[in-house]
Amino acid sequence: MAKSKDKGDGKVTPLMKQYQQVKAKHPDSLLLFRVGDFYETFGEDAIKTAQTLGIIQTSRNNGGSDVELAGFPYHSLDTYLPRLVKAGYRVAICEQLEKPSKEKKIVRRGVTEIVTPGLAVDDKLLEHKTNNFLACVTYAGGKRDQYGLSLLDISTGEFLVAEGPADYTDKLLQSFQPKEVLLSKDRKKDFLERFGDRFYLTPRDEWIFTEDYTQEKLLRQFQAISLKGFGIEKLLLGQIAAGAILHYLETTENRNLQHITRINRLANDRYVWLDRFTIRNLELLYSPHDNGVPLVEVLDHTVTPMGGRLLRKWVVLPLLDAEAIRARHTVVRALVERPALLQDLDERLRVIGDLERLISKVPLGKVNPREVRSLRAALSALGPIRRLLAESANPVLADMAERLDDLPAVGAEIDRRLQESPAVNLNKGGVIADGFDAELDDLRDITRNGKGRLADIQRREAERTGISSLKIGFNNVFGYYLEVTNKYKDQAPADWTRKQTLTNGERYITEELKILEDKILNAEDKILQREEALYEDLIVWLQDYISPVQQNAALIGKLDCLLSFAKIANRNRYVMPELDDSKDIEIIQGRHPVIERQLAVGEQYVPNDVHLDPEDQQIIMITGPNMAGKSALLRQTALICLMAQMGSFVPAERARLGLIDRVFTRVGASDNISSGESTFMVEMNETASIMNNVTDRSLVLLDEIGRGTSTFDGISIAWAIAEYLHSNGQARPKTLFATHYHELNELADRHPRIRNYSIAIKEHGNRIIFLRRLVPGGSQHSFGIHVARMAGMPPEIITRATDILAQLESQHIDADGRAAAGAELRDKEQGQAGPQAKPVAARQFSQPAPQLSIFETVDPTAGRIKAALEELNLNNMTPIECMMKLNELRRMLEG
Numbered sequence: 001m002a003k004s005k006d007k008g009d010g011k012v013t014p015l016m017k018q019y020q021q022v023k024a025k026h027p028d029s030l031l032l033f034r035v036g037d038f039y040e041t042f043g044e045d046a047i048k049t050a051q052t053l054g055i056i057q058t059s060r061n062n063g064g065s066d067v068e069l070a071g072f073p074y075h076s077l078d079t080y081l082p083r084l085v086k087a088g089y090r091v092a093i094c095e096q097l098e099k100p101s102k103e104k105k106i107v108r109r110g111v112t113e114i115v116t117p118g119l120a121v122d123d124k125l126l127e128h129k130t131n132n133f134l135a136c137v138t139y140a141g142g143k144r145d146q147y148g149l150s151l152l153d154i155s156t157g158e159f160l161v162a163e164g165p166a167d168y169t170d171k172l173l174q175s176f177q178p179k180e181v182l183l184s185k186d187r188k189k190d191f192l193e194r195f196g197d198r199f200y201l202t203p204r205d206e207w208i209f210t211e212d213y214t215q216e217k218l219l220r221q222f223q224a225i226s227l228k229g230f231g232i233e234k235l236l237l238g239q240i241a242a243g244a245i246l247h248y249l250e251t252t253e254n255r256n257l258q259h260i261t262r263i264n265r266l267a268n269d270r271y272v273w274l275d276r277f278t279i280r281n282l283e284l285l286y287s288p289h290d291n292g293v294p295l296v297e298v299l300d301h302t303v304t305p306m307g308g309r310l311l312r313k314w315v316v317l318p319l320l321d322a323e324a325i326r327a328r329h330t331v332v333r334a335l336v337e338r339p340a341l342l343q344d345l346d347e348r349l350r351v352i353g354d355l356e357r358l359i360s361k362v363p364l365g366k367v368n369p370r371e372v373r374s375l376r377a378a379l380s381a382l383g384p385i386r387r388l389l390a391e392s393a394n395p396v397l398a399d400m401a402e403r404l405d406d407l408p409a410v411g412a413e414i415d416r417r418l419q420e421s422p423a424v425n426l427n428k429g430g431v432i433a434d435g436f437d438a439e440l441d442d443l444r445d446i447t448r449n450g451k452g453r454l455a456d457i458q459r460r461e462a463e464r465t466g467i468s469s470l471k472i473g474f475n476n477v478f479g480y481y482l483e484v485t486n487k488y489k490d491q492a493p494a495d496w497t498r499k500q501t502l503t504n505g506e507r508y509i510t511e512e513l514k515i516l517e518d519k520i521l522n523a524e525d526k527i528l529q530r531e532e533a534l535y536e537d538l539i540v541w542l543q544d545y546i547s548p549v550q551q552n553a554a555l556i557g558k559l560d561c562l563l564s565f566a567k568i569a570n571r572n573r574y575v576m577p578e579l580d581d582s583k584d585i586e587i588i589q590g591r592h593p594v595i596e597r598q599l600a601v602g603e604q605y606v607p608n609d610v611h612l613d614p615e616d617q618q619i620i621m622i623t624g625p626n627m628a629g630k631s632a633l634l635r636q637t638a639l640i641c642l643m644a645q646m647g648s649f650v651p652a653e654r655a656r657l658g659l660i661d662r663v664f665t666r667v668g669a670s671d672n673i674s675s676g677e678s679t680f681m682v683e684m685n686e687t688a689s690i691m692n693n694v695t696d697r698s699l700v701l702l703d704e705i706g707r708g709t710s711t712f713d714g715i716s717i718a719w720a721i722a723e724y725l726h727s728n729g730q731a732r733p734k735t736l737f738a739t740h741y742h743e744l745n746e747l748a749d750r751h752p753r754i755r756n757y758s759i760a761i762k763e764h765g766n767r768i769i770f771l772r773r774l775v776p777g778g779s780q781h782s783f784g785i786h787v788a789r790m791a792g793m794p795p796e797i798i799t800r801a802t803d804i805l806a807q808l809e810s811q812h813i814d815a816d817g818r819a820a821a822g823a824e825l826r827d828k829e830q831g832q833a834g835p836q837a838k839p840v841a842a843r844q845f846s847q848p849a850p851q852l853s854i855f856e857t858v859d860p861t862a863g864r865i866k867a868a869l870e871e872l873n874l875n876n877m878t879p880i881e882c883m884m885k886l887n888e889l890r891r892m893l894e895g
């Protein structure tokens, strides 16, 4: 609230009083207060506005008070409003609700709109190819890990509901990236703990988030007596979230919501489950790297905003239903095989524009005349598209043709009512077509032919009266008049009214003249008023067609995505994957869709075969030096599977794929301590969540798991996880395991479904040449030194490191005790109590290392550890328990 420093008599001007009343109702919004031709801001708001917009801040003296002030002309609203909202402010726009008049001291004012990051409809605030979601999250509370989530894009009318545990909610928040999250005040802390602080939060009173209140809001919006038909009746938390969104819309003056015609359940059983690490790690939508390119950018060759937005959903929601996936594949194939059809459709789609957002602007009262014309243009493009689809001989496309409706009545009515190239703004006129409205035509005729009509009256009256010298004149006192010289004044007829006597003549008015005068003088204003009224009629009339236009927009979006898939299949030589009922993944000469697009000229992406199946080759351990291409191979395998289930062709020579239901990804972080937990614990927790959720249709990517901890821990974790995934009951998730620890190669000797592979390299003198080929068999070194050289490490260090390595290798112990760690695990597994691990202190490197066991020291901790180890009943422990125990022992060691 603007603080007025009282300087003298303490009186606040009526304007400031009115301002303060309005501001009191919107304390958390930045208030733009219309005063004449300006939007003014006061107090704190003025400081923020001036800073954000870079405009001058002054102060205003209001009846003895002094307050900060910053303002801008009303016609700059379009430029400044988006900047304020993008800076993170909620902006309330307070308009003058009546015209100023002499009688009234102060005009009525009120807030007509509140714009927030999640409630944007202005094109300047929106990105064409991205939805702008407002989310609401509700929480069951207590021990139940259950959340309700609703998402609304007010600019398109898309309204979604979901319900599930925290990780599911988190995943959806990450996939849909809401611009604002509504939540109950008392849940804010919980939200921040679970989902982090990266969202723009709008906490609201608790009472809103109640079942009865929100239900009623939903029923009213959909004019329904029950929510059964929407398939969301069981999602009570989701319903509360959705109803709370509707409440929020009301309080932000968004009351005309006829474009929100549906509410859909986001059914997690229809889509591949991608855990949140997977969405991030596979860089599906965003890349954390400066020059990184996310998958969606490679896939996106859509030409309509609807297509662009839908593709983003397809990318994070790959399908589980084989039939639906095949349907997409067959369309892509049909389009790939008929380039002429593809090109024709592409050209037609390009003129459609943002049909979905256009129609949403209709009820919101934000659609301008030119946009209505674009709507008309889009509808007329649908006819030819429908014909092309119908002739395509593809059943899915033919079905789309059936469902597309070019709404000829709407097109015809727009033509009848609107000019062909109407003005953008209604307040300039020139919007409604000639010939549509007699009154408007008449007014327009007057502005064009006013003088001619006056001349007509003059001529007619002269003929009637025989006064040949009759003239028409105008003055400011009584407007148009007929003037007669004294010679003819007796001939003036009775129906003329005398208005003025001059020395040499008389002036008269007639009723006809006065009517014409009124029309001439007010024609411009009346034209604007009439056009406004007629335009409003058109918009109201259009509201009956919101739903069919939305359906067209949805079909066009889908078609656009499929065209995009066909285009990239052509451009990037993708092939149609074969989906079968197996649980296998068989990729011949697969490539990474993103990396292959980024290679420098002359560089070739080296394709690789990957075969995984739960019966025989369930887990692949991939070793190889840094930079060899291990991560790329892991990711490309997952991306190929996911692209296939999105309906896309894939970068490979051939791919035979059983459906996958979940993808889990873990990347060993080098430093995860910032979150307060040790890396070890983070990995344990995360990995435990994989263990609990895998099925034998799942795909697990483990990239350098255990890297964040010491080698000993790292190998232990990786070892135990690999074993668990291999031997845990019925579920046999297909797993790709990239690791530096070549010690893990021993696992393959012990477990039938674990296989070793490595990424081939060639050693050339002291250098490595990366061949990027996946070859059977593990690798023997870690090649850290080579990588250090490539990274530009000083030659002295490289030479010294090479020396040390040679010494260590001659002792069969590597630089930080890896062989020892491997041996330790081996011994444990075989039930041999006596560990032979021999960690070596760095200072011992240049001398033969004495064979020291940790238990041979005099340290009492070592004694405790020994006792604890002896107590263990290894046969009764799960690998995870083993790992936990190891961690505990290690902490004892660390004190």
Ligand SMILES: Nc1ncnc2c1ncn2[C@@H]1O[C@H](COP(=O)(O)OP(=O)(O)OP(=O)(O)O)[C@@H](O)[C@H]1O
Residues within 6 Å of the ligand: 595, 604, 605, 606, 607, 624, 625, 626, 627, 628, 629, 630, 631, 632, 633, 738, 772
């Ligand atoms: N098959 C391939 N063909 C061509 N270039 C490749 C291939 N695979 C990977 N690369 C290139 O090599 C780089 C390193 O690959 P990647 O990150 O997968 O290595 P890595 O073995 O996982 O390394 P680190 O162990 O350091 O994580 C990639 O950025 C990519 O540019």
